């Protein structure tokens with residue numbers, strides 16, 4: 001396996017680390033301090049509502065990915081399989097269930113508090129519903145609220161869909177949240193948070209779009225998953241998130257001004273040989289080794305769909321303080337995995353062209369039907385529409401049994417070789433790639 | 434009489450052919466008879482077929498290619514870790530099987546079916562393709578309103594093709610026909626509960642699946658005849674155990690699998706193979722001035738327990754245990770398609786409910802085109818023997 005050196009930390013990384021440490025400390029003392037805890041999902045989350053009622057969010061998916069990165073997921077998954085979960089099903093669910101079976105110890109080594117509310121915001125993935133049904137049985141009697149997010153089946157968000165979601169929020173979800181929080185929702189406070197969200201989203205979009213520059217100052221996938229963290233999870237709408245994105249923005253734009261390449265765990269990349277667009281989540285169990293294969297080859301991911309699971313801000317969406325509930329509804333429906341397949345293909349085509357990509361790569365995840373079902377057709381479409389080399393690799397999010405380093409490395413090396421040859425030919429023919 | 438009546442054998446042969454006619458010949462012939470007729474394909478599990486009938490359409494259940502069609506192109510569209518059903522359906526879509534269909538409905542049961550709806554859009558199959566996103570909120574004025582709007586959108590899709598206006602009379606008529614259809618199916622299950630030897634599970638399967646490919650009027654005639662015929666005494670009971678099969682609501686087990694379970698000494702007294710045809714539990718009122726409201730209410734309040742519907746407050750485990758008791762069954766066989774997240778994620782909880790209710794169970798997974806049943810037969814045989822030992 002590849003030897004990966006220690007990461008170099010920028011200031012924004014330090015801020016994010018502190019944000020997370022504080023959150024987990026707050027969580028570990030939540031019960032003593034009378035803070036209510038809400039378990040909820042990342043895509044289409046309604047964090048501002050949770051925070052506006054002074055509750056603390058826990059995201060089981062984040063716990064799962066952290067367990068993957070800390071090499072704990074393998075045994076958690078096996079424990080879930082021992083209690084009857086099939087080898088075939090989503091490993092995020094099994095990792096989470098396994099973690100609970102093992103005392104619910106969070107990423108910082110402290111026990112996570114039990115939920116006071118299970119908030120099933122059901123966006124872009126049917127498995128979430130099953131996951132929550134299972135959680136509900138692990139915490140019998142806990143308050144549970146469901147927010148059903150309709151799918152953009154026709155490639156657009158309709159008024160009927162917005163009304164359906166707003167009604168659910170107003171008449172079901174918010175009253176349940178208020179009951180658990182023991183206080184009424186302060187709409188002014190919510191609006192203020194949404195205003196913060198919107199400002200942070202502006203900064204985030206500029207960071208993402210910095211990758212249009214040649215060379216790109218960021219890796220919009222491997223580093224992108226860190227950059228997107230605060231906005232996708234517990235911090236959207238907060239001042240500290242705004243501070244984080246301002247800092248990140250400054251760093252990225254400074255790098256761009258200096259013509260620098262992305263920062264990797266082993267320092268700054270020295271060249272940009274290939275610009276790629278990637279579809280699908282990364283693997284977490286071998287994240288660093290996986291990334292290293294790319295930066296060692298000078299491959300930079302200039303746009304990715306995974307960094308849009310928490311919202312398609314780069315396509316214009318912003319939380320709107322003037323219309324809080326409508327905008328939360330539209331936000332939920334606008335997340336990447338809630339787009340239909342033709343929309344996903346259109347978006348990828350747009351990225352490939354806008355970001356001047358040399359290649360398109362799919363990392364197909366065994367666990368995740370929401371992403372993976374249909375990807376092979378998407379790949380063909382992209383090949384036809386964009387005429388660039390497409391690559392396809394397979395792994396899993398958190399099940400180490402499905403990450404074959406040698407296999408993936410071989411495939412990627414052949415792919416990069418193909419990209420390299422194509423570049424040479426095109427340069428000889430005087431074409432721009 | 435000890436032999437099944439000849440007439441029954443003839444009906445069963447007919448149903449067997451209809452059930453696996455993947456070219457849907459009869460449905461296509463039906464459409465040819467008039468230019469304003471529609472064929473609307475739907476995937477498992479449930480769509481309110483009444484609305485299609487009222488729009489002068491024939492709802493056709495597309496339950497996959499099973500082991501009846503060689504998959505050549507379909508496999509190139511799916512990774513190995515995705516269930517088999519969609520690849521068979523893609524194969525059918527790229528071949529001629531689904532030609533002349535006007536539209537397709539993809540119920541919101543999982544992300545594979547959801548994304549398949551997008552694949553149909555990308556390959557431009559049908560004049561309309563809808564992901565049938567039924568509500569997971571069951572409040573009438575919230576989920577109900579949304580559901581009604583969804584149905585109205587589909588009515589509009591159909592109207593744009595054939596210009597047929599759906600009236601309350603037509604909807605009420607359709608509701609009545611499907612009420613009858615479900616009553617007759619239940620009657621068959623009830624007779625089989627008392628005398629499962631009169632109609633095998635495989636034959637029952639063929640009869641129900643045939644109904645997905647023909648007009649409901651014709652299916653009702655078949656069902657009526659079957660009810661009458663199996664109402665007579667014939668055959669001898671075997672020393673079999675009685676089981677409920679759970680988890681096969683979407684991708685269908687191959688017939689060989691169902692047969693193997695029966696041959697291993699198990700009477701299947703209930704199952705979820707054709708759950709969509711039995712989805713609404715009880716009748717819907719077919720005499721109101723707002724039949725659409727009845728259809729909405731039917732979904733909100735009379736839906737069968739299913740992995741596709743959010744069950745907090747109405748847990749599936751308890752409902753399965755109740756079914757086992759009502760059917761006087763000895764055990765449950767959990768039989769889900771490999772890689773089927775909805776079924777397999779429900780399984781541990783359903784098993785727990787069975788344990789708590791003192792109900793024996795085993796489980797296995799299958800692909801619709803599995804060809805080897807030896808292991809399954811052995812497992813089911815051992816299960817049957819162990820139950821016989823204790824009962």
Ligand code: SF4
Pocket residue numbers: 061090091092093124125126127128367368369370371397
């Ligand atoms: S199927 Fe995919 S989106 Fe859904 S919970 Fe699993 S990993 Fe997440």
Ligand code: SF4
Pocket residue numbers: 516517518519542543544545546683684770772773774775776
């Ligand atoms: S078999 Fe299961 S996973 Fe596959 S399409 Fe059907 S419900 Fe979805």
